[in-house]
Every structure is written in structure tokens, then in C-alpha cells.
Amino acid sequence: MKKTAPAKVTHALRVNGETQEVSFLPHRTLLEVLREDMGLTGTKHGCELGECGTCTVLVDGEPVLSCLALALELAGKEITTVEGLARPQGPHPLQSRFAELNAAQCGYCTPGFLLAAKSLLDREPEPDRETIRRELSGNLCRCTGYLKIFEAVEMAAEDLRRG
Amino acid sequence: MASYRIIGKSPTKVDGLAKCTGQTRFADDLSLPRMLFCKLHRSDVPHARILRVDTSEAEAMPGVVAVLTGKELPTPFGILPVSEDEHALCIDRVRFVGDPVAAVAALDEDTAFEAMRRIRVEYEPLPPIFDPADAIANATPPMHDYGDDGNVHKRVSMEFGDVARALEEADLVLEDICFFEGNTHLPMEQHASLAMPEADGRLTIWSSTQTPHYLHKAASKVLGIPPSRLRVVACPNGGGFGGKSDPFNHEIVVLKLAQKTGRPVKITLTREEVFYCHRGRHPVLMRSRMGLRKDGTIAGLHFESLLDGGAYGSYGVASTYYTGALQTVTYKVPVYRFDGVRCFTNKPPCGPKRGHGTPQPRFALEVQIDKAAEKLGIDPADFRLRNLQPPNSVTANWLQINTIGLRKCIEAVVEASGWRARRKKLGRGNGLGLACSSYITGAGLPIYWNKMPHSSVMVKLDRGGGVTAYCGATDIGQGSDTVLASCVAEILGVDLLDVRVCVADTDLTPVDLGSYSSRVTLMMGNAAIQAAERARDLVARAAAEKLEVPAARVVLADNRVFDAEDPEGKWMSFAQAVVCAEATHGTVATAGSYTPPQSPGRYRGAGVGPTPTYSYSACVVEISADEETGTITPRKIWIAHDIGQAINRNLAIGQVEGGVYMGLGEALMEEMAYRPRRQGVHKIPSLLEYKSPTSMEMPDVETILIEDPDDRGPFGAKEVGQGPLLPVMPAVANALFDALGVRVDQVPITPELVIEALSREDRRAGPRSYPDLRAGKPVRIRTPEEGGDGYEVDQERKQKQKRREERAKA
Numbered sequence: 009m010k011k012t013a014p015a016k017v018t019h020a021l022r023v024n025g026e027t028q029e030v031s032f033l034p035h036r037t038l039l040e041v042l043r044e045d046m047g048l049t050g051t052k053h054g055c056e057l058g059e060c061g062t063c064t065v066l067v068d069g070e071p072v073l074s075c076l077a078l079a080l081e082l083a084g085k086e087i088t089t090v091e092g093l094a095r096p097q098g099p100h101p102l103q104s105r106f107a108e109l110n111a112a113q114c115g116y117c118t119p120g121f122l123l124a125a126k127s128l129l130d131r132e133p134e135p136d137r138e139t140i141r142r143e144l145s146g147n148l149c150r151c152t153g154y155l156k157i158f159e160a161v162e163m164a165a166e167d168l169r170r171g
Numbered sequence: 172m173a174s175y176r177i178i179g180k181s182p183t184k185v186d187g188l189a190k191c192t193g194q195t196r197f198a199d200d201l202s203l204p205r206m207l208f209c210k211l212h213r214s215d216v217p218h219a220r221i222l223r224v225d226t227s228e229a230e231a232m233p234g235v236v237a238v239l240t241g242k243e244l245p246t247p248f249g250i251l252p253v254s255e256d257e258h259a260l261c262i263d264r265v266r267f268v269g270d271p272v273a274a275v276a277a278l279d280e281d282t283a284f285e286a287m288r289r290i291r292v293e294y295e296p297l298p299p300i301f302d303p304a305d306a307i308a309n310a311t312p313p314m315h316d317y318g319d320d321g322n323v324h325k326r327v328s329m330e331f332g333d334v335a336r337a338l339e340e341a342d343l344v345l346e347d348i349c350f351f352e353g354n355t356h357l358p359m360e361q362h363a364s365l366a367m368p369e370a371d372g373r374l375t376i377w378s379s380t381q382t383p384h385y386l387h388k389a390a391s392k393v394l395g396i397p398p399s400r401l402r403v404v405a406c407p408n409g410g411g412f413g414g415k416s417d418p419f420n421h422e423i424v425v426l427k428l429a430q431k432t433g434r435p436v437k438i439t440l441t442r443e444e445v446f447y448c449h450r451g452r453h454p455v456l457m458r459s460r461m462g463l464r465k466d467g468t469i470a471g472l473h474f475e476s477l478l479d480g481g482a483y484g485s486y487g488v489a490s491t492y493y494t495g496a497l498q499t500v501t502y503k504v505p506v507y508r509f510d511g512v513r514c515f516t517n518k519p520p521c522g523p524k525r526g527h528g529t530p531q532p533r534f535a536l537e538v539q540i541d542k543a544a545e546k547l548g549i550d551p552a553d554f555r556l557r558n559l560q561p562p563n564s565v566t567a568n569w570l571q572i573n574t575i576g577l578r579k580c581i582e583a584v585v586e587a588s589g590w591r592a593r594r595k596k597l598g599r600g601n602g603l604g605l606a607c608s609s610y611i612t613g614a615g616l617p618i619y620w621n622k623m624p625h626s627s628v629m630v631k632l633d634r635g636g637g638v639t640a641y642c643g644a645t646d647i648g649q650g651s652d653t654v655l656a657s658c659v660a661e662i663l664g665v666d667l668l669d670v671r672v673c674v675a676d677t678d679l680t681p682v683d684l685g686s687y688s689s690r691v692t693l694m695m696g697n698a699a700i701q702a703a704e705r706a707r708d709l710v711a712r713a714a715a716e717k718l719e720v721p722a723a724r725v726v727l728a729d730n731r732v733f734d735a736e737d738p739e740g741k742w743m744s745f746a747q748a749v750v751c752a753e754a755t756h757g758t759v760a761t762a763g764s765y766t767p768p769q770s771p772g773r774y775r776g777a778g779v780g781p782t783p784t785y786s787y788s789a790c791v792v793e794i795s796a797d798e799e800t801g802t803i804t805p806r807k808i809w810i811a812h813d814i815g816q817a818i819n820r821n822l823a824i825g826q827v828e829g830g831v832y833m834g835l836g837e838a839l840m841e842e843m844a845y846r847p848r849r850q851g852v853h854k855i856p857s858l859l860e861y862k863s864p865t866s867m868e869m870p871d872v873e874t875i876l877i878e879d880p881d882d883r884g885p886f887g888a889k890e891v892g893q894g895p896l897l898p899v900m901p902a903v904a905n906a907l908f909d910a911l912g913v914r915v916d917q918v919p920i921t922p923e924l925v926i927e928a929l930s931r932e933d934r935r936a937g938p939r940s941y942p943d944l945r946a947g948k949p950v951r952i953r954t955p956e957e958g959g960d961g962y963e964v965d966q967e968r969k970q971k972q973k974r975r976e977e978r979a980k981a
Contacts, residue, residue: 049200050193052409054359055442059859062359090193099188107187110825114648115190116197116359116409141866148858150359150410151648153832154866156825 019083023048024092034080038072039063041079042089050090050119054148061147064120065089071127071146090119093126101167102126102160111160113151121147125161133169137162176728177661178886179878181821184653185667186407186646198379198406199363203435206365207236207276209425210287210438213447214265214272217301217517217851218314219294221263221272228289229275234282237432238290239274244427248389250382250417250522252619254324254484256315259393259423265294266314266482267517268852269447271420276428276436299517301847303456303479304942306514314482314515324480325491325513329776330949331567332506332957337471341462343546347539348458349916350938351531351900353479354841355451356524357863360409362448363439364422366429374429375402378422381411381647382685385618387677389418390426398677401426405675408686411647412833413523416687417450417485446856450522451843453490453513454479455531458941459539467549467557471506474498474532477944478513478521485522487513489779493528496780498536499566500609501577501787502558506954507567510946517851519843523687525833525893529610530900534918537606537901541908550594551605551905552585555789567954569772569961573784574889576813576877577607580789583811583875588791594909600796601806604906607789608897612883612890613690615767615781624764626694627681630659630702632710632759636730636746638663638670640702643683644695645675649892650822651691657818658696658885662703663710664727665745681762689890692818693783694765696885701763709759713752714743768883773961774952783883786890787813790831790898796910798929801922803907805835805868811875812895816887820876826891827874834899835870836863840919 016031023046032045039056042048042065051074054062058076065074066088093100102122105111112118121144128135128143135143140161141154149157189195226238241260249255261272273290277283300306300314300322310321319326338344364378374396380386383405391398408415421438428436440448456477462470476494480487495509526533544554555577560566562575584605585591594603617625629641640659646652656670663670673679683695707727715722718741720734733742743751752759770781793806808831817823840862844854855861880887900918908914913928916937928936953959953967962970 043200044202048193049196052197052360053199054361055858057442057857057859059442059857060359090191094192099192103188103191106191108183110184110187110650110821112187112190113650113825113829114358114360114408114410115186115195116648118190119193122191141869145865145867148359148863148865150357150412150833150863151829152825153828153872154869155828155872158866 038077039074101164105160105164111156206435208280208283210283211271212273212290214270217299218297223293225291229286234278237276303514327511328949330508334508338462341470343463349535353454353843356412356414358410365437366425367435381415402678405645408647443856449519452524453521457535473508481520483520490528492779541905574881577787580811584809588809602906602910604902606898606901610894611782614688616778626683627764628698628702641680658699659703697765698763705761710752713755714748786894792902794906801925805870813877815881815889827895830895834896838900838903
């Protein structure tokens with residue numbers, strides 16, 4: 009079997025509000041392009057099969073499993089990773105509350121949870137506990153038992169409502 | 172009670188924001204220029220001789236830089252000196268589906284993967300063994316050239332006092348057979364390692380390991396390079412739970428490939444490979460015979476365990492002892508016998524998972540106690556309170572108990588859950604179950620025998636007032652970096668953020684044995700206090716001179732150094748005081764160390780079980796159980812944990828909640844399942860199909876910390892990382908009995924088992940027989956109450972003889 013190495017493609021990706029020309033192999037997932045071609049290692053992976061939610065990023069505000077998304081198809085879309093979550097005045101309330109409550113123990117699943125939670129709060133500023141449970145059920149965490157994560161999301165929601 | 176500025180409070184952990192902003196660098200987040208990518212070729216057969224490994228096609232592939240086989244790494248290794256039975260790459264035998272045989276390093280990951288697939292291995296199949304009963308029945312061919320007999324890795328048999336007589340004289344003897352299925356850690360981070368060669372021949376590895384010190388030892392031995400030329404850095408672990416505590420094949424392989432190619436080499440395991448690394452909970456079949464007196468006290472206990480070890484030794488010898496060690500530390504067991512057997516099977520190796528070898532027997536014991544209480548007509552909470560092991564005592568198997576907060580734990584959960592009013596009254600299908608547990612706060616002995624400290628900390632003060640604390644401990648998410656900073660900051664009177672921690676680096680930090688056995692807070696904490704106190708004394712002496720007050724009156728707090736009798740008049744900033752100290756003494760850099768106290772047990776096997784102090788937990792679980800579907804839904808959990816003193820309250824509660832969560836997963840769904848008829852392949856090596864609780868399954872947990880400082884812990888602290896997992900599984904089983912009147916003596920308690928129990932006449936599901944393990948005569952040790960001296964009975968005579976001879980000489 010002879011294979012010629014596929015040629016890289018170059019696309020303008022808009023990540024965390026900045027547009028960058030990025031060259032990558034056309035079969036690469038968004039996860040791989042973010043981590044390996046752009047050096048944005050804040051996005052983690054737990055399975056690379058779309059099972060654990062660890063690699064969740066936002067594409068045009070919607071949570072997407074970056075391990076299942078082709079970077080090629082996302083040119084022109086607004087991609088948000090954990091590196092783009094902080095605001096000029098400081099960390100996003102979700103980040104502050106996760107840190108403060110120890111909702112990030114090992115912290116490995118945290119970026120995925122933060123972005124899934126951000127998407128939830130953008131849609132629903134005052135979610136109840138059951139909604140939070142349901143909306144975050146695609147993200148696995150092995151350290152916390154989820155309870156501090158629920159609390160952190162509730163507190164961040166309140167922070168955001170207060171402005 | 173002492174008042175602290177930081178200890179016992181809940182400041183944000185020192186690495187908290189870094190973990191929420193994407194700044195924390197896990198091993199796979201690292202990359203280096205010219206880095207190669209490594210893949211392992213793993214066995215697809217469970218047991219075979221390797222006849223030939225053909226790497227020619229892989230080597231010929233463009234982009235492949237190096238291929239490695241086991242011949243280049245002939246030195247065996249393993250975490251325990253008594254079972255160094257692993258090779259970085261199998262040389263002449265594979266022992267499970269997933270055992271690595273060869274490795275490639277290539278310019279990119281895709282090429283490495285393709286080259287790995289093109290490696291051809293010719294095997295001569297050997298009969299595989301998939302369960303311990305088969306291992307005992309089939310001694311040949313033995314999987315290893317060591318072990319106690321055939322495919323039995325380890326046999327243990329010990330008797331403390333006359334158990335047969337105690338059972339004979341008991342008013343009631345319960346015999347129960349239980350099975351605890353194996354399960355795995357499932358850390359969210361897949362193991363990753365990056366090795367880097369230096370021009371002068373030195374090597375560095377960054378890895379997701381909980382035990383950089385042991386990796387340092389194993390890798391330098393296998394590579395044949397002096398430890399001084401190898402640097403091991405443990406990155407923050409994306410979860411460990413025991414699964415990153417062994418030195419691993421892939422770690423040694425990337426080091427060798429880096430050495431061979433002169434380039435950095437990285438490997439990141441796939442999720443499937445993480446399942447093959449395993450080292451998780453041993454499947455254990457258990458038989459427990461408990462003698463009881465009419466008054467509801469325990470007369471004696473005979474406990475047997477049969478462990479399915481998987482393909483290699485790993486921590487297995489210790490695991491075997493642990494299935495028999497801690498039965499005595501919660502309730503008074505006057506005489507005790509333990510028989511344990513660990514077998515080799517052709518499956519991924521089992522090892523230490525959170526609770527290491529003790530959750531299985533704890534399940535058996537706590538369920539049996541529930542049955543005993545029922546039989547004797549005593550409330551299960553009262554039964555336990557009646558049998559509590561007293562504080563400052565020595566158990567029948569010679570374990571030294573220091574403080575014990577179990578009474579308070581039981582009372583707290585009984586009160587919080589409304590146990591007295593609600594048990595047996597929730598209506599059919601709803602129930603409450605209670606269970607207790609205990610765990611070690613650090614293993615009393617190191618993995619390899621030595622007299623050196625188990626943990627050391629260095630503290631260095633900067634002229635600007637900054638403090639750096641150095642320690643070999645690894646933060647695996649439990650918060651050890653924060654515990655280190657907290658202990659040092661408390662003593663030096665500075666802010667938590669004034670302390671920079673430098674950890675888990677064999678070149679830069681003094682040794683800490685690793686993040687296992689719940690040892691870090693106590694051992695590192697005590698070392699940190701000693702180091703910080705020594706630095707504080709230097710600062711206080713210099714400041715005292717400058718302030719013209721006696722050194723004993725100098726206080727360090729709130730970033731100030733002041734006279735206790737004139738805090739506003741005579742003071743200077745901490746930074747100014749450091750300048751004074753440095754001017755007087757030179758650079759202020761101190762060290763502290765910790766070695767656990769000696770345990771009274773002297774018999775062979777007495778090394779497993781001792782600890783500076785035991786933690787205790789009690790737990791009540793409320794469930795609903797559906798008679799139609801067999802589904803169990805946890806409704807609420809109350810758990811009280813005797814922590815001595817919380818170092819950081821939020822972190823401690825996080826450990827309790829995380830332990831409860833993981834316990835629920837083990838109780839209800841998690842299992843390592845294999846297909847014996849399909850070459851023993853793992854049935855479900857993925858995060859989706861290996862069922863673990865999601866946010867939808869997690870009930871509310873009410874955590875109660877029982878704080879009664881223990882003089883052996885730093886500021887009085889005991890462990891919290893593992894203990895709170897233990898009571899959850901038996902509490903669920905006991906709640907099921909309250910809900911439906913059935914017993915499932917098996918974990919996980921699946922809907923199928925619940926339905927089976929409901930359909931059986933004896934209202935019970937679980938194993939029904941225990942194989943004849945041909946246990947020999949147990950080693951006899953007299954209990955403290957019988958006037959023993961901690962040695963085996965025949966050793967006792969030898970010791971007495973020795974003492975007589977010594978006296979005669981004198």
C-alpha cells in the first residue's frame with residue numbers, strides 16, 4: 009500500500025475573537041488543530057470518540073465536541089475555547105466560581121464543563137438544578153461527583169445576572 | 172481548639188484558577204521541537220509465546236525514525252521489589268490482550284500509528300486463564316517463573332488467637348460469600364509521557380504519574396543509567412485514583428526511544444489503551460465467618476479472599492494483604508484469621524484503586540454486620556456502636572489505633588438522616604442503609620525497605636518576601652499543592668499566594684514517595700511544618716534582634732513579624748524580616764522530613780496495614796428500588812468523616828463528595844468485563860460503554876466533617892482522599908435490604924441481580940460457593956490480649972531465646 013502524504017490546507021479560523029490563517033491536514037479534527045496546530049492546549053481530550061465531553065468548545069455559541077468536528081468545516085465560524093473565556097476585567101464568573109468552590113479538582117474536564125455551562129447560561133440565565141444536571145450530562149467528571157460543579161454554575165449565573 | 176488563619180478555612184486552591192483558564196499544563200499539553208510520536212504495538216492474543224517479531228515493514232516506512240522491541244530493554248521491573256515481573260516490551264511471552272510487544276517513533280502520529288499496525292508478531296498460543304478458580308486448577312503452564320505455586324501469585328494465611336475455638340463457642344456464626352467485581356479508575360486524562368534527551372546523555376521525562384520517585388527508580392534501572400542522569404517530572408495528573416501509580420511500559424519506552432533517536436519522544440495513550448494499563452480494583456471473591464455473642468458483640472472473625480490479579484504482580488502482594496488487614500480497626504475483633512490468595516490470569520493487571528484492596532472486604536464485612544444485627548434484633552447503628560474499637564489500642568492483628576472518631580461519625584449520620592425514625596418506615600421500594608469504614612493515613616512502610624524519610628520539604632525565603640516550598644509530592648487533583656502551600660503559609664504567617672510550590676521533580680525537589688495510600692497530607696504536611704518552623708525560627712531570631720525583643724515573643728502573621736506584647740509598636744514586614752534573617756544567617760533555606768512511627772506488629776506481613784493514624788467514616792444511603800425493573804436510584808447520602816482537622820475545608824468536602832460518587836459507581840454499575848470466549852478481550856474499553864455515573868445519577872450528599880485533631884497529623888489532620896469511598900457500596904446493599912428485603916452480596920448491584928434476588932426463595936443473589944484453596948496451616952501470632960509480642964509464635968520463642976542469650980552474654 010502506497011500513500012502520499014495529504015497536503016495541508018490553509019484556512020482562516022476565528023478563535024476567541026481573533027482570525028488566524030492556519031495550515032493543517034484536511035482530516036484533522038478541530039481538537040487536533042486547536043491543540044497541535046495552534047498551540048491552544050487548554051482544550052483537553054478524554055476519549056477522542058465523542059463520549060466524554062472533555063473537548064467541548066463553542067462554535068457560534070453552541071457546544072460542540074471538538075474531537076468529532078472537522079476544522080475544515082468551521083472556517084468563518086466563531087470558535088470559543090477556555091482560553092477565550094476570560095473577559096478584560098478578569099476571569100469569567102464561571103471560572104472564578106469553579107476555582108473558588110473547588111469544582112475543578114484535577115481540572116482536566118473543567119474546560120469542557122466551563123464551555124458547556126457558558127452555552128447554557130447564555131441561553132438560560134437562571135437555570136434550575138435539574139436543568140443544569142441535564143445540560144451538563146454529556147460531560148464526565150471523575151473527581152467531584154458533580155455537586156460542586158452544579159453549585160458553581162448556579163453561583164456564576166447569579167453573578168452574571170447581577171452584572 | 173487552635174485558631175488558624177488558613178488551616179481549616181476554604182481559600183481558593185493555589186492552582187484553582189490555572190485549571191479554569193487552560194493554563195495548567197498536563198503531560199499531553201507539552202511539546203518540544205523535533206518531537207517524535209510513539210505508538211505501541213499491543214498483543215491481540217491473551218496468552219502466547221512470541222516466536223518472531225517482524226518490524227521490517229514498519230522500519231521501511233517513510234517517516235519512521237525508530238522501532239523498538241523488548242530485546243533492547245531486557246531488565247524486568249515492577250513497583251514492588253518482590254514482583255519485578257514486567258518488561259517494557261514483552262520479550263518472549265504475552266500475557267493479556269493489550270500487552271505491548273513493540274514500539275515505533277515517527278515524525279507524526281499518523282505515521283506512527285500506521286507503522287505500529289505493520290508490525291507482525293508470530294505467536295504460539297498458550298492456554299489462557301480467565302478466572303482464579305482456573306488458575307488454581309491449572310498450575311501449568313505457569314504464567315510467571317515465580318509465585319507461591321503454579322499460577323498462584325501469593326498465599327497468605329495468618330491467625331491471631333484461636334479463631335476456631337471462638338467460632339465454636341459463639342452463640343451465632345454467620346457465614347457469607349460475597350463477590351466484588353473489578354473496576355477501573357477511569358481518570359479523564361489519558362496517560363501521556365514526553366521524554367527528552369540532553370546532549371550530555373542525560374534524560375528527562377514529563378509524565379502523568381502519581382509516583383515520580385518510583386518511576387525514577389524503575390526507569391533508571393531498566394535503562395541502565397544512573398539516577399543522577401535521569402530526571403522525572405510528574406505533571407499535574409488529570410485524575411489518578413491509583414491508576415498512575417505503577418511505573419509503566421510506555422514511560423520506559425519513550426525514554427529509550429529518546430535515548431536511541433536523540434530526539435524528544437512523546438506518547439499519549441488512547442482511551443482503549445488506558446483500559447489495558449488498568450491496575451484497578453481486583454475482582455475478589457470472599458468468605459467471611461463471623462462469630463457473635465448474644466449480647467451483640469463480635470467473638471471472632473475468619474476472613475478469606477481470592478483475588479483475580481490479572482497478568483502481572485503490580486501492587487498485588489500488598490493488595491492481597493490489604494484484603495485482610497483493616498477488618499479489625501473499626502470494630503473490636505478479639506481473635507482473627509485471614510487467608511488470602513492472589514492468582515495470575517490473562518487479563519490486564521489489577522493494582523491499587525482508591526481504597527486499595529480494602530473496599531472489597533469492607534463491603535463483605537459491613538453487609539455481614541447488617542445481617543448479624545438483623546438476626547440479633549439489634550439496630551445496625553447500635554450494633555456498630557457496641558463493637559467500636561477503642562482509641563489508643565492495639566488490634567488483634569497488631570495495628571496501632573490512635574484517635575478514632577467513628578462513634579461521632581455514626582451518631583452524626585444517624586441524626587442527620589433521621590435513621591431512628593425513618594428506617595424500615597419508608598414504604599416498600601424505599602430504604603435506608605448504613606455502613607462504616609476506615610482507611611490508613613499513609614502506609615506505615617515504604618515500598619522498598621529503607622530507613623529514610625517518606626516525605627521531605629524544603630523551604631526557601633526570598634528577600635522580597637516570597638516563599639518557595641519544594642516537595643516531591645504530585646498533585647493529582649486532590650489538592651496537595653494547596654496543602655503544601657497552606658502548611659507553610661500558616662507557619663510563616665504569609666498569604667497562600669506568597670508561597671510558590673515546586674513539586675514532583677526528581678532533580679529539583681526532595682523525595683516524597685508519591686500520591687498513594689492517602690499519605691501526602693499527613694507526611695508532606697508534617698515535613699512542611701518542620702521545614703517552615705525552622706525557617707520561621709531563623710526569621711524570628713533575626714527580627715527579635717532588630718526589634719530588641721526576646722525571640723520567643725516574636726509572632727509571624729498576616730505578612731508581618733511583630734512582638735506579641737506590642738504588635739503595633741514593634742513590628743516589621745515579613746519581607747523586612749527575611750532581609751534581616753538573610754543578613755544574619757545567609758540564605759534562608761531549610762528542610763523538614765517525616766518518617767512514620769514504628770508499628771508494634773513484627774510478624775511477616777505486618778508491614779501492610781500500619782499507618783500513623785486511621786481515618787473513619789460512616790454513611791447512610793437512601794435509595795428507591797424498583798421491583799419491576801430492579802433499578803436502584805440513590806436519593807440522598809449522608810456521610811460523616813473523621814478527618815482529625817481539615818487543612819482546607821472545601822478541598823476536604825470535595826474529596827468526600829468525589830469518593831461517594833466513585834463509590835456509587837462501583838456499587839451500581841462499574842465493572843471491568845471481559846469476553847472469555849473471545850480471547851479474553853475487554854468488552855467495553857470506552858468511556859461510553861464502561862458505565863460511570865453522570866450528573867443525572869448523582870444524588871445530593873450531605874457531608875459532615877468530624878474534627879478531633881490527631882496528634883500525629885499536621886495540625887491534627889487525617890486522610891480524606893480514599894476512606895469516604897468505602898462505606899458507600901455496603902450502605903447501598905444494606906439500603907436495598909431495607910427497601911425490598913433482599914440481599915445482593917455482590918458488587919455492582921445490577922438490576923439483573925436485584926431481580927434474581929427477588930425471584931429466589933432465599934431472597935438473595937450472589938456467589939454460592941467458595942473454592943477449596945488448599946490453604947496450609949496459618950502462621951500463628953498471639954494477640955496483644957494473649958500477651959503476644961507481635962512476632963509469630965515460633966519467632967516469639969526465637970526472640971526469647973535471643974534475649975536470653977543476650978542477657979547471658981551481658
